[in-house]
Amino acid sequence: MEKKKALAFSLLIFLWVLVDSNGEQDFDVRKHLSTVTRYGVVKDIADNSFVPSNVAEECTAIHLNLVARHGTRAPTKKRMKDLERLATRLEVLLREAEEQDLSLQEVPAWLRGWQSPWKGKVEGGELISKGEVELYDLGVRTREKFPDLFNESYHPDIYTIKASQIPRASASAVAYGLGLFTGTGSLGLGRHRAFSVVSESRASDILLRFHDCCQNYKDFRKSQEPFVDKLKGPILDEITSALFGRYKLNFTRQDTSTLWFLCKQEASLLDITDQACGLFSPFEVAMLEWTDDLEVFILKGYGKSINYRMGVPLLEDVLQSMEQAIRAKEENHAPGSYEKARLRFAHAETVIPFSCLLGLFLEESEFQQLQREQPLQLPPKPPQKRNWRGSVVAPFAGNNMLVLYSCPAFTFSKYFVQVLHNEHPIPLPGCQGSDICSFEMFKERIVAPHLKHGYNELCAVKLDIEESNSATSKFSKLLRWFLSIFSVERDDRRWSHKDEF
Numbered sequence: 013m014e015k016k017k018a019l020a021f022s023l024l025i026f027l028w029v030l031v032d033s034n035g036e037q038d039f040d041v042r043k044h045l046s047t048v049t050r051y052g053v054v055k056d057i058a059d060n061s062f063v064p065s066n067v068a069e070e071c072t073a074i075h076l077n078l079v080a081r082h083g084t085r086a087p088t089k090k091r092m093k094d095l096e097r098l099a100t101r102l103e104v105l106l107r108e109a110e111e112q113d114l115s116l117q118e119v120p121a122w123l124r125g126w127q128s129p130w131k132g133k134v135e136g137g138e139l140i141s142k143g144e145v146e147l148y149d150l151g152v153r154t155r156e157k158f159p160d161l162f163n164e165s166y167h168p169d170i171y172t173i174k175a176s177q178i179p180r181a182s183a184s185a186v187a188y189g190l191g192l193f194t195g196t197g198s199l200g201l202g203r204h205r206a207f208s209v210v211s212e213s214r215a216s217d218i219l220l221r222f223h224d225c226c227q228n229y230k231d232f233r234k235s236q237e238p239f240v241d242k243l244k245g246p247i248l249d250e251i252t253s254a255l256f257g258r259y260k261l262n263f264t265r266q267d268t269s270t271l272w273f274l275c276k277q278e279a280s281l282l283d284i285t286d287q288a289c290g291l292f293s294p295f296e297v298a299m300l301e302w303t304d305d306l307e308v309f310i311l312k313g314y315g316k317s318i319n320y321r322m323g324v325p326l327l328e329d330v331l332q333s334m335e336q337a338i339r340a341k342e343e344n345h346a347p348g349s350y351e352k353a354r355l356r357f358a359h360a361e362t363v364i365p366f367s368c369l370l371g372l373f374l375e376e377s378e379f380q381q382l383q384r385e386q387p388l389q390l391p392p393k394p395p396q397k398r399n400w401r402g403s404v405v406a407p408f409a410g411n412n413m414l415v416l417y418s419c420p421a422f423t424f425s426k427y428f429v430q431v432l433h434n435e436h437p438i439p440l441p442g443c444q445g446s447d448i449c450s451f452e453m454f455k456e457r458i459v460a461p462h463l464k465h466g467y468n469e470l471c472a473v474k475l476d477i478e479e480s481n482s483a484t485s486k487f488s489k490l491l492r493w494f495l496s497i498f499s500v501e502r503d504d505r506r507w508s509h510k511d512e513f
Contacts, residue, residue, distance in 0.1 A: 039294040041275070041285050046304035046402030047360050048276040050084050051146045051409035055434045064437035065448045067430055071417035073158050075337035076353040077330045080150070080411035081363045082184040083143025087277055089136040095128035095277075098270045102126055105261045114260045122287045129282065139183040140281060146409040147184045147357075151191025153435065158415070161352050166193055168208040170348065175357040176221050177214040184409070185209045185357040192355075218325045218467055220358040222365075226322045226471035233311050240310055244303040251296050259291075272300045280408070298394040305391055305402045312364045313400065314388045318470060320368035325467050327369050330354075331459050334416050334451065338427055341418055360406040367412060369462055371441045372433060373399040379441030383461050410434055416451070425450035 042053045087095070102123055109116055130136070155162045164170050171192075175185040189207045197205020211217075218225050245265065252268045255261070263271075275288035275297075292300065309315050333354045340350035356362075371379045378388055391400040404410075413432040420426055430448040431438055442458040443449030449457075 039297075041289045041294075041297055042279045042283075043403060044297050044301040045276045045280050046301050047308060047406050047408075048280050049403035049407040050142065050280050051150075051407050051434070054403050054407050056436075057404055058436045059439070062437075062439055062447075065430065065446060067417055067419070067428055067448050070421065071419035071428060073161050073415050074341055074418045075334060075351070075416040076154075076158060076161055076355075077333055077414040077416075078154070078353070078355045078411060079326070079330075079363055079366050080147075080184070080188070080355075080357050081360055081406055081409055082178075082180040082357060083139055083146040083187065084281060084408040085143055085180045086133075086136050086138050086140050086281070087130060089134075091273065091277075092128065092130045092133055092136050094270055095274060096131055098267070098274065099127050099131070101267060101270075105263070105267075109261055116260060119259050119261065120287070120290065129278075137178075137180060139180040139187070142281065143180070143184065143408060144187040147187035148191035150409060150411070150435075151188040152194065154188075154413075155192050157435075162192065164348055164352065166196065166205060166207055167348065168210075170350070170352050171207070172351055172354045173207060173209045173357075174220065174355070175209050175211050176217060176359065176362070177211045178221075178359070181220075181357045181359060182209055182211060185355070188355070188357065219329055220326070220356060220362050222322045222325060222467070222471075223361045226318075226467075228471050229318050229322050232316060232318055236310060236316075240307050243306060247299050247303050251292070251299065254293075254296065255291060295394070301401075301403070302391070302394055305398075305400055308360075308364065308402045308405070309391055309400055312361055313405070314368055314374075314382070315390075316387075317385050320365040321462060321465060321470055322467065323362070323365035323369055324462050324465070324470075326356075326362070326366055327459060327462060330414060331455065334414075334427075334429070337416055338451065360410075363406045363410055363412065367405060367433070370412065370431060370458060372412075372431075372438055373405060374441050375399075376441045376445065404434070407434075417448075425452060427451040429454040 040053075043049065043057075106116070106119070106124060109119075162171075173185050173189055175182040186209060189209070190202075190204055193205050193207060195203045197203050199205060212219065214221050214224055216225065223229055248265045248268050252263050252265050255263050255268060255271075271288050271291060275292065278284040278287055279289050289297070312319055314320070333351065336351060367373070368382075371382060374382065374388075381388055391398040411434060413435070415430045415432065417428045417430065418426065419428055422428075428448050428450055431440055432447075437447035439445045439447055440449060440458070443453060
């Protein structure tokens with residue numbers, strides 16, 4: 013069995029070399045870090061064969077919805093501890109190899125005495141300066157792209173800015189707002205202005221942190237994690253074996269996983285690509301990236317309908333904002349009396365499900381499956397091409413913009429919706445492969461099919477027989493306790509802890 017696995021892995025390497033004719037020369041590991049990829053590295057990666065519509069030339073933008081992920085952040089406290097444990101583990105591996113008189117000529121010099129760049133850091137997960145710049149620049153470009161939308165004096169009811177309660181998301185909203193409104197205020201040399209960022213409690217935020225509030229999703233995710241680990245295991249084992257062959261260090265599967273995590277952090281946050289990333293070949297990086305994308309697909313994306321259907325409150329909020337904008341246009345509301353943009357800042361767990369609700373990164377046949385709630389095939393393994401890439405779907409600062417246009421010269425519909433992903437028009441299978449469709453078609457083909465199940469119905473723990481039995485059991489205990497009060501026998505055992513409620 014092991015020989016067959018090794019043969020299959022070797023065959024994949026051979027196919028990779030055939031497909032990737034440029035080899036390692038043009039390989040940039042920073043483009044292959046799944047959802048740990050920095051925005052600037054991938055934001056201009058688009059389908060060159062797709063020809064976007066020219067709606068912006070013929071119509072007027074009247075409202076903008078933005079759903080954005082926070083910018084590049086530091087590793088979390090938990091993962092920083094993993095890296096400190098890795099430093100200790102590397103010392104042990106090097107010492108063991110020396111004690112066994114193994115040749116360590118191929119061991120990279122940086123491994124000796126390596127310490128985590130985040131050693132001694134107490135807190136983590138915060139937005140770093142690179143992330144601030146990503147969101148600031150995005151704000152500047154948004155204003156430049158839609159000058160007619162941002163020509164009003166700021167008011168929180170005209171430009172609504174929302175963020176989840178997690179600091180990196182609210183900090184991203186602030187950075188974006190500084191860019192969006194730069195030069196319009198009176199604060200400092202940059203003529204900045206103050207603006208409002210609204211957050212809901214994370215315990216009840218079903219618009220931006222619906223995954224935190226959905227118990228059925230939490231149960232599903234926990235149940236699927238062993239399955240994901242089983243899918244990733246053979247790839248990690250093959251790469252672990254290859255690392256031992258190259259460096260003669262007795263790495264484990266967990267070591268390989270942590271080194272890959274270090275590679276992603278070094279490359280994305282520090283622009284270091286020749287240390288941890290240098291341990292892996294381009295093909296191994298591609299395979300590790302695929303395992304990450306697979307995990308995102310199964311646990312956050314199209315792998316199960318609950319992953320994205322729990323985001324329906326956000327989709328409804330977007331639709332409602334469009335309907336309000338259309339009503340204001342139809343009723344000729346005075347400028348400055350209605351909302352022109354609703355801007356949201358959250359997480360990959362927000363952007364990915366929302367992208368799925370829109371049907372992004374699907375072929376037409378897959379979109380039909382999605383509408384019928386049928387499972388989709390997993391992303392194909394390299395060297396096969398795939399649409400689902402975490403680095404494009406949800407990099408740091410990754411975003412979806414939904415632009416509502418007024419088109420009075422058009423006969424069959426006066427309002428159209430265009431979707432931009434990472435600032436570029438993207439084909440919508442629900443709109444016949446165009447990046448734009450009439451508001452009526454958007455509502456009917458993209459939004460309506462998802463509204464069959466309410467959030468509470470989808471996310472509440474199902475009662476069924478188990479809870480019914482549990483309720484019966486509790487009632488029986490309660491009855492026994494009640495009767496025991498009037499019992500002649502006074503057995504202290506009846507007050508044991510297991511019978512308390």
